Amino acid sequence: MDSDKPRNFIQHIIENDLAEGTVKQVVTRFPPEPNGYLHIGHAKSICLNFGLAEQYGGVCNLRFDDTNPETESEEFVNAIIADVRWLGFQWDGEVRYASDYFEQLHAWAVHLIQAGKAYVCELTPDQMREYRGTLTEPGRDSPFRERSAAENLALLEAMRAGEIEEGKMVLRARIDMASPNINLRDPVLYRVKRMAHHRSGARWNIYPSYDFAHGQEDAIEGVTHSICTLEFADHRPLYDWLLDNLPVPARPRQYEFGRLNLSYTVTSKRKLKQLVEEGHVDGWDDPRMPTLAGLRRRGVTPAAIRAFCDSLAVAKTDGVVDMGQFEHFIRQDLNDNAPRALCVLRPLKVTLGNWPAGKVETLHLANHPQRPELGSRELPFGATLYIDRDDFSTDAALSRKQFKRLVLGDWVRLRGAYVIRADDVVRDASGALSEVLASVVPDTLGADPPAGIKPRGVIHWVAAENAVDCAVRLYERLFSAPEPDAGDGDFRAGINPDSLVTLTGCKAEANLGRAAPEVTFQFEREGYFCRDSFCGDRDNGNRLVFNRTIALRDASPKPAGTKPPGTEG
RNA sequence: UGGGGCGUCGCCAAGCGGCCAAGGCAGCGGGUUUUGAUCCCGCCAUUCGGAGGUUCGAGUCCUCCCGCCCCAGCCA
Numbered sequence: 166m167d168s169d170k171p172r173n174f175i176q177h178i179i180e181n182d183l184a185e186g187t188v189k190q191v192v193t194r195f196p197p198e199p200n201g202y203l204h205i206g207h208a209k210s211i212c213l214n215f216g217l218a219e220q221y222g223g224v225c226n227l228r229f230d231d232t233n234p235e236t237e238s239e240e241f242v243n244a245i246i247a248d249v250r251w252l253g254f255q256w257d258g259e260v261r262y263a264s265d266y267f268e269q270l271h272a273w274a275v276h277l278i279q280a281g282k283a284y285v286c287e288l289t290p291d292q293m294r295e296y297r298g299t300l301t302e303p304g305r306d307s308p309f310r311e312r313s314a315a316e317n318l319a320l321l322e323a324m325r326a327g328e329i330e331e332g333k334m335v336l337r338a339r340i341d342m343a344s345p346n347i348n349l350r351d352p353v354l355y356r357v358k359r360m361a362h363h364r365s366g367a368r369w370n371i372y373p374s375y376d377f378a379h380g381q382e383d384a385i386e387g388v389t390h391s392i393c394t395l396e397f398a399d400h401r402p403l404y405d406w407l408l409d410n411l412p413v414p415a416r417p418r419q420y421e422f423g424r425l426n427l428s429y430t431v432t433s434k435r436k437l438k439q440l441v442e443e444g445h446v447d448g449w450d451d452p453r454m455p456t457l458a459g460l461r462r463r464g465v466t467p468a469a470i471r472a473f474c475d476s477l478a479v480a481k482t483d484g485v486v487d488m489g490q491f492e493h494f495i496r497q498d499l500n501d502n503a504p505r506a507l508c509v510l511r512p513l514k515v516t517l518g519n520w521p522a523g524k525v526e527t528l529h530l531a532n533h534p535q536r537p538e539l540g541s542r543e544l545p546f547g548a549t550l551y552i553d554r555d556d557f558s559t560d561a562a563l564s565r566k567q568f569k570r571l572v573l574g575d576w577v578r579l580r581g582a583y584v585i586r587a588d589d590v591v592r593d594a595s596g597a598l599s600e601v602l603a604s605v606v607p608d609t610l611g612a613d614p615p616a617g618i619k620p621r622g623v624i625h626w627v628a629a630e631n632a633v634d635c636a637v638r639l640y641e642r643l644f645s646a647p648e649p650d651a652g653d654g655d656f657r658a659g660i661n662p663d664s665l666v667t668l669t670g671c672k673a674e675a676n677l678g679r680a681a682p683e684v685t686f687q688f689e690r691e692g693y694f695c696r697d698s699f700c701g702d703r704d705n706g707n708r709l710v711f712n713r714t715i716a717l718r719d720a721s722p723k724p725a726g727t728k729p730p731g732t733e734g
Numbered sequence: 735u736g737g738g739g740c741g742u743c744g745c746c747a748a749g750c751g752g753c754c755a756a757g758g759c760a761g762c763g764g765g766u767u768u769u770g771a772u773c774c775c776g777c778c779a780u781u782c783g784g785a786g787g788u789u790c791g792a793g794u795c796c797u798c799c800c801g802c803c804c805c806a807g808c809c810a
Binding site for chain 2: 197198200232233293294297300301303304335337344345346350353356358379396397399400401402421423434481483486487490491493505534569578579584611620623625689691717718719720721722
């Protein structure tokens with residue numbers, strides 16, 4: 166977050182609070198519910214909250230809003246902690262949990278009852294819905310609204326003790342059943358859930374609602390700016406009402422900003438969960454998922470995610486950011502930092518007829534064209550090589566502009582090596598291309614060929630001596646629809662059937678056989694790839710597998726909707 | 735027909751009454767290049783959802799209208 170960048174409305178508020186002295190030190194918090202994995206939308210919130218704290222010399226807490234044991238679990242807690250760390254943020258002190266405040270929250274519920282501002286209601290869920298009224302009609306008071314404090318206290322105690330069945334009683338705030346804001350029509354504060362909680366165990370049979378917990382948690386932690394998404398704006402009056410009617414130790418303020426929506430994907434925990442549970446993807450960390458775990462396994466770096474999030478506006482508009490914008494930041498970071506490597510995805514054998522028999526020359530290739538400090542690596546070069554089938558054509562009519570690769574009878578430069586000429590082809594019994602017979606142009610290593618020889622372009626290669634077999638997973642966007650969420654249709658209808666294509670028998674330079682997971686390379690002329698990290702409990706037999714993070718931008722001329730021209734095989 | 739929020743270039747967005755309406759992404763044109771990558775240069779809103787009004791002057795203030803999003807979980 167650059168200080169010279171235009172400030173968003175929250176920064177304006179904070180700077181104002183600091184200037185007026187109403188806030189001494191900024192305290193924010195990132196409050197996930199441990200009922201799923203974090204996704205790119207959460208990253209925006211994480212970067213905002215931690216970023217603001219850092220920018221204004223404050224602190225940011227990591228607090229789990231674990232008020233609903235029904236859907237939450239320790240697995241999610243651990244995954245979320247790992248994700249926040251991976252992104253590179255450090256929260257203040259220990260990780261906090263709403264469940265650590267259950268005792269205090271309960272005491273405050275008692276306080277509200279004693280003040281005549283909360284009551285135990287025995288309306289059934291259906292009745293409660295009916296009493297609540299509609300968007301245009303006011304609700305009606307619950308028949309249990311006028312109970313005495315003593316009776317309410319006794320009932321709450323019974324609820325807590327596990328003597329009441331789920332759904333039979335709730336504790337409600339006593340506010341205004343005619344409020345135009347439905348959240349103020351005596352909202353539920355506590356509900357009976359006679360089940361164990363992943364942290365507090367079997368101690369409780371009642372659990373606070375989000376509304377009764379969030380503001381008070383913020384107050385307990387001294388949070389100054391409680392930042393949440395737009396849909397909670399309607400809850401702010403309730404957030405304020407509770408803090409105003411409870412003896413809380415601090416007075417936090419809630420501010421809402423527009424959540425991140427990305428095209429060609431979904432950022433809803435419910436839908437992501439559905440993709441996982443219905444098997445459309447291989448898990449929460451499937452590289453096609455917009456989860457942080459998925460992006461990590463895909464090879465996207467924390468730096469790219471943070472740069473992307475910092476580029477996003479914090480405002481009250483809810484739009485859809487183009488996936489292309491995210492991809493831009495992924496490429497930018499990877500282009501700057503990823504070491505280069507050569508890997509042939511669809512191998513085609515090339516034999517250099519005029520290469521001295523048995524000779525293997527050691528070549529040195531830079532690990533990065535713009536950053537010599539990243540060093541170089543050795544690559545053997547011999548008579549048998551592999552190039553990509555898509556980089557060869559027998560069609561001599563192809564113009565140099567259309568096809569800057571190898572054409573029968575023409576020259577091409579092998580990246581970091583020699584210029585070669587395709588002399589002839591070998592076909593198998595079925596007539597399919599099986600090998601290219603070529604000749605090397607002498608003295609073209611690091612030097613231009615003689616006048617008259619003009620290579621069409623530069624292609625990548627791997628020498629047979631140096632090749633290691635690997636599989637490559639080519640990932641595309643998970644959805645072919647720009648806005649899978651739009652309309653009334655099923656978002657799954659937009660799933661891209663070609664979001665994963667696995668190539669086997671690829672030929673990688675031997676150095677890649679030692680690649681560590683989560684280190685992303687640029688396979689020159691192809692894209693960015695990283696070795697699969699085998700996250701989760703899945704395993705692929707420890708084969709060498711690379712996940713494509715993202716393809717290189719491609720300005721090659723291709724007729725709309727078709728494969729590159731002139732390819733054969 | 736209740737309440738809350740939002741409408742500035744294809745997408746995101748700055749703008750807080752006064753030079754020709756920032757910037758990023760995408761796109762287009764050109765240059766460099768042993769990655770059709772990167773990099774570099776140039777182009778890309780006489781107009782701010784619409785209509786009135788206030789003002790010497792409005793995207794910025796007022797009025798009305800139109801459109802989109804959220805809220806009727808004992809989810810968060």
